[in-house]
Amino acid sequence: MSSMNDQARRDFLKKAAAAATTATVAPGVVLHTLKAQPRTTAVTSKVRWGMLIDTSKCADGCTDCINACDKENGIDLVDKPEGADDAMWERQRPHWIRHVKLKDNLTGRVTNLPMMCQHCEEPPCADVCPTGASFRRADGIVMVDRHICIGCRYCMMACPYKARSFIHAEVAEKLTHTPRGKGCVESCNFCVHRLDNGQATTACQEACKHQAIVFGDLNDPDSAVSKALKAYPSVAVRDDLKLNPGVRYTNI
């Protein structure tokens, strides 16, 4: 008799658990399927995201693009660990985009520009990555799969643009669309979360009040970036390496 009771209780518990699970998970599943629909279609090479930066418009002392990037990608949430030296931490904290001021050795002409991952067609970071965590998407975006990055930092050794950052400390707060963990490498991803959700701008471009940054699809001849590239002479940084980067500059 008691075993019958046990059996009945067990059955009841099983059914109750199953019902509870369905009630908890099902709405999530449905929601997920509905919302994620566009993202389930694979990225194709029909699009190649790219950028043109007009350095003549980039203003000395302006940090709008950097601030926007820091906010958009949660870099401003990365706190200095307690006890860390200020100067040292500056060298260790992540930077996705930075302001660089150049002077020509011969003419003395000064140029200001933002520097970030150049999204190479042949990225050396992806070539050297042992696990394939550094990769290039079909639409030209070079990024890091943080699930399989082992933190070997070989990509940082190989990147000719010094565009990558290693996460040197625990990160308490992070944004859902930009997960970030101690011990992995990361870099600019052209605000991939925006592009994958149907937007066509990056945070830095949006923030630049000088209109120094034009972003768009390099494969679309009618896109603003393609038209600008056609109209003005531009260069790729370290063109000699033949990496065919997706970021180009004018007036360097």
Place this chain on the structure above:
Amino acid sequence: MKKVHFSEWGIESPKFWGLLALIALVAAIGGVSALYMELNGHWVTGMTNQIVWGTPHVFAIFLIVAASGALNTASIASVFEKKLYKPLARLSGLLAITLLMGGLAVLVLDLGRPDRLIVAMTHYNFKSIFAWNIFLYTGFMAIVAVYLWFMMDRRMNRYYKPAGVGAFLWRIILTTGTGSIFGFIVARQGYDAALLAPMFVIMSFAYGLAILILVLMFTYKLDGRELGDKVLFRLKNLLGVFAAAVFYFTLVYHLTNLYGTENHEYEAFILRDGGIYTFLFWVGWVFVGCLLPIGLVYHPTIGKSRGGIIAAATAVILGGLATVYVIVIGGQAFPMAIFPGKTIVSSGFFDGVNGQPFLYSPSLAEVLLGIGGMALTLLLTFVAIRVLQFLPDSLADEVVDPHHAKS
């Protein structure tokens, strides 16, 4: 040559366990240092987003390079059939494995995510020399283990030579792979040279042999085995040749660089203006690592003294560490030419403003992790020679050379 008998390392138990405890302590301190760095993150080290590979890499690369070189003595015996080296083949194979284990331990413990080692074993990008190295390193340990087995098991003796040839070829490929880690980095001026691969091979010859000589002299001294001049002098002369070969490659590397204008700034940095790197290059790499040992081993009296030979082997090791430091850290400290023909006046991310090199000073934890890797190597070696027959009973002149008595 008389028949060589092998036996376990026979030093008294208290001495053995005391020695083992001491080395285990050093290895454990290295382990605790690694744990400290992993728990806190790399901000507690001297490494930054500019100098991404620090002191642990210097030790790891030194040990890995030395591992393949330690096998040399065995290769000379079985591939090139030099009988004098044959009694040393077992120790040589053993050191090849233990040095590699020590080096890999340091390398893995310095990863940002050492807990993801399994990912490195299951996800491969075969365009990466690092991915190839995972196979080269594990394969090396396996092939040398088989080689040792065939060497030590009489039934398998007939397969000994092919295994030796296999191990020899594998080790050449392995060190070529290690050198290529740097040779394949096109963006940095200190690297990106095919010469680095053969240079690493020749460096491995010197470092591995220096370590073998010291381990041999130490273990023989401690349990009173006889180590004759015949074999020791042959080894130290070979060490002199290897140190000279490293010097030759160093010359070629810098002279070819000096020819091209694009490399002048890098060369000026290493050879003249680089501060600690310039000091380590001239004093560590060139003098202590090459010229001093050459002078010591070929000196008519010092070269024939045990002290002189110990000093020469120690110099090769210390100079070797300096060499790897200059290559790994000096190569990163020199700012990359992102904008050739231009000077970076200011940068939000330390791009080598006005050509200034990047700063790096090793933290204690990094150094302790590196030394811990060396301790692990010794720990494994001493345990192995204690339980298995790696050491010849005697390497006295009459044992290794039948003609000795006649002369």
